[in-house]
Amino acid sequence: MKTFDYVRPSTVVDAIAAAAAPGAAYLAAGTNLLDLMKGGVVSPKRLVDVTRLPGLDRIERLPDGGTRIGALVRNADLAHDSEFAKSYPAVAEALLSGASAQLRNAATVGGNLMQRTRCSYFYDAASACNKRSPGAGCDAREGENRLHAVLGWSDACIATHPSDFCVPLVALDAVVEIEGRDGGREIPVQFFHRLPGDAPERDSVLEPGELIVAVRLPGEARTFAAHARYLKLRERTSYAFAVVSAAACLKIEQGIIKDARLALGGVAAKPWRAREAEDALIGAHPDAAAYRWAAEAALAGAKPSGNNAFKIELAQRIIIRALTLAATGTPARIPALPASPFSSAAGIPHNV
Amino acid sequence: MSFSISLIVNGSPCDVELDDPRVTLLDLLRERLQLTGTKKGCDRGQCGACTVIVDGRRINSCLALAVSHDGADLLTIEGVATGDRLHPVQAAFITHDGLQCGFCTPGQIMSAIGLIQEGHAADDPERVREGMSGNLCRCGAYAGITEAVLDATAAMALTDRRRSA
Numbered sequence: 001m002k003t004f005d006y007v008r009p010s011t012v013v014d015a016i017a018a019a020a021a022p023g024a025a026y027l028a029a030g031t032n033l034l035d036l037m038k039g040g041v042v043s044p045k046r047l048v049d050v051t052r053l054p055g056l057d058r059i060e061r062l063p064d065g066g067t068r069i070g071a072l073v074r075n076a077d078l079a080h081d082s083e084f085a086k087s088y089p090a091v092a093e094a095l096l097s098g099a100s101a102q103l104r105n106a107a108t109v110g111g112n113l114m115q116r117t118r119c120s121y122f123y124d125a126a127s128a129c130n131k132r133s134p135g136a137g138c139d140a141r142e143g144e145n146r147l148h149a150v151l152g153w154s155d156a157c158i159a160t161h162p163s164d165f166c167v168p169l170v171a172l173d174a175v176v177e178i179e180g181r182d183g184g185r186e187i188p189v190q191f192f193h194r195l196p197g198d199a200p201e202r203d204s205v206l207e208p209g210e211l212i213v214a215v216r217l218p219g220e221a222r223t224f225a226a227h228a229r230y231l232k233l234r235e236r237t238s239y240a241f242a243v244v245s246a247a248a249c250l251k252i253e254q255g256i257i258k259d260a261r262l263a264l265g266g267v268a269a270k271p272w273r274a275r276e277a278e279d280a281l282i283g284a285h286p287d288a289a290a291y292r293w294a295a296e297a298a299l300a301g302a303k304p305s306g307n308n309a310f311k312i313e314l315a316q317r318i319i320i321r322a323l324t325l326a327a328t329g330t331p332a333r334i335p336a337l338p339a340s341p342f343s344s345a346a347g348i349p350h351n352v
Numbered sequence: 353m354s355f356s357i358s359l360i361v362n363g364s365p366c367d368v369e370l371d372d373p374r375v376t377l378l379d380l381l382r383e384r385l386q387l388t389g390t391k392k393g394c395d396r397g398q399c400g401a402c403t404v405i406v407d408g409r410r411i412n413s414c415l416a417l418a419v420s421h422d423g424a425d426l427l428t429i430e431g432v433a434t435g436d437r438l439h440p441v442q443a444a445f446i447t448h449d450g451l452q453c454g455f456c457t458p459g460q461i462m463s464a465i466g467l468i469q470e471g472h473a474a475d476d477p478e479r480v481r482e483g484m485s486g487n488l489c490r491c492g493a494y495a496g497i498t499e500a501v502l503d504a505t506a507a508m509a510l511t512d513r514r515r516s517a
Binding site: 001003004005006008027029030031034035038039047049051074076080099100101102103105106237238239336337338 | 353396409411416420466467472479486
């Protein structure tokens with residue numbers, strides 16, 4: 001790890017000023033950043049430690065029924081907040097399916113949005129990577145790429161975004177609150193992360209020095225609580241990133257889907273909102289035919305970026321499965337294996 | 353640049369001068385405080401051998417900068433026994449053969465203590481396995497580890513009930 005200056009401001013204003021210096025990076029728990037620094041993937045000249053900034057560690061119920069989550073709330077604290085988990089069960093399940101208990105105890109809400117891709121060529125400083133080193137090329141294109149993107153990728157970059165948490169956030173229209181030198185602004189999580197295009201080095205729309213201070217879920221998001229699931233296929237049952245995942249949230253009235261939310265993880269450089277699939281579901285009966293139609297709509301624009309055509313079919317099966325589970329109803333308690341296809345509701349076969 | 357930090361380590365106050373901001377809690381414990389019970393496995397947050405309890409929460413000490421944890425209260429494997437009397441989790445690991453080579457064991461035990469305090473797994477072996485998935489054991493002692501955690505959870509609950517009776 002290359003050395004750096006370390007500063008620990010005590011106000012948001014001071015933090016933003018300190019992070020304006022070239023080569024500065026914010027440090028929260030550091031569970032991703034320190035890993036990247038140890039590997040020589042990133043080498044910030046200055047770390048601006050935001051962990052002592054006041055007021056960013058609260059979960060607040062808003063007057064409109066929404067919830068404001070401070071950027072420094074730890075993943076585990078959010079997932080185990082019983083009021084939060086009851087109101088946004090797919091978000092809690094996604095959080096608990098990510099990383100390990102130790103990492104969830106440390107990692108923050110803001111840091112989760114800011115984590116970098118786990119593409120092994122991005123991580124390997126000896127490989128060509130346009131995200132790490134713009135213009136260097138992409139060794140993933142001709143390399144081990146079975147886990148790479150099938151939606152929204154470009155010739156410059158085929159990496160995926162690794163977050164679980166962001167997938168239901170995107171489905172439920174969450175908003176990121178940002179502070180910067182010119183004041184505050186907010187942006188839907190859906191538009192926070194960028195597709196690679198010809199500038200894959202820019203993961204998000206954050207400008208240099210801007211700081212995430214909170215994530216907000218609208219009040220409407222809790223109206224899906226009775227039929228909300230997150231499902232994540234991994235190469236091992238726990239403590240692994242998604243091969244493909246899906247957040248599925250439904251509103252069912254008198255046997256008809258009145259509203260639907262669907263987003264995918266592990267398929268693109270950003271959490272992928274599947275609006276065409278949502279439109280296909282609204283007004284339909286919650287049955288296998290509707291789910292298959294929605295799944296096909298969601299992946300209609302997909303194409304393999306390498307040896308990963310299987311992910312297109314797999315994503316459709318995960319969507320069907322997630323919708324089936326969501327329609328069955330949110331379980332009273334998060335399953336022992338959160339988001340796992342091996343933690344199925346009774347009567348739903350494992351081999352859909 | 354040098355930094356002064358104050359910690360509580362296994363109940364004792366401890367002031368440390370850091371000459372380098374890169375020092376992790378893991379390196380601080382092992383290299384500066386000679387508390388080598390906490391192990392460095394991968395040093396990248398993947399194996400859990402470095403698990404310690406910081407301000408009541410189990411974390412990977414390899415991914416925590418010491419300078420960022422000024423004022424923290426640390427519990428390591430050296431601090432869990434009472435004199436010669438083992439912590440119930442330590443005793444259960446011996447009873448159930450929850451180890452072979454022993455390298456991952458301090459991290460497993462600290463993680464198990466954290467898991468039991470969190471209170472989400474209780475007597476469900478699936479939840480114990482899921483809750484312990486951040487600790488790898490290359491010898492494959494997982495079956496014994498799960499039994500040990502379940503047994504220690506029950507023993508500690510019994511002790512708590514007796515205390516409150």
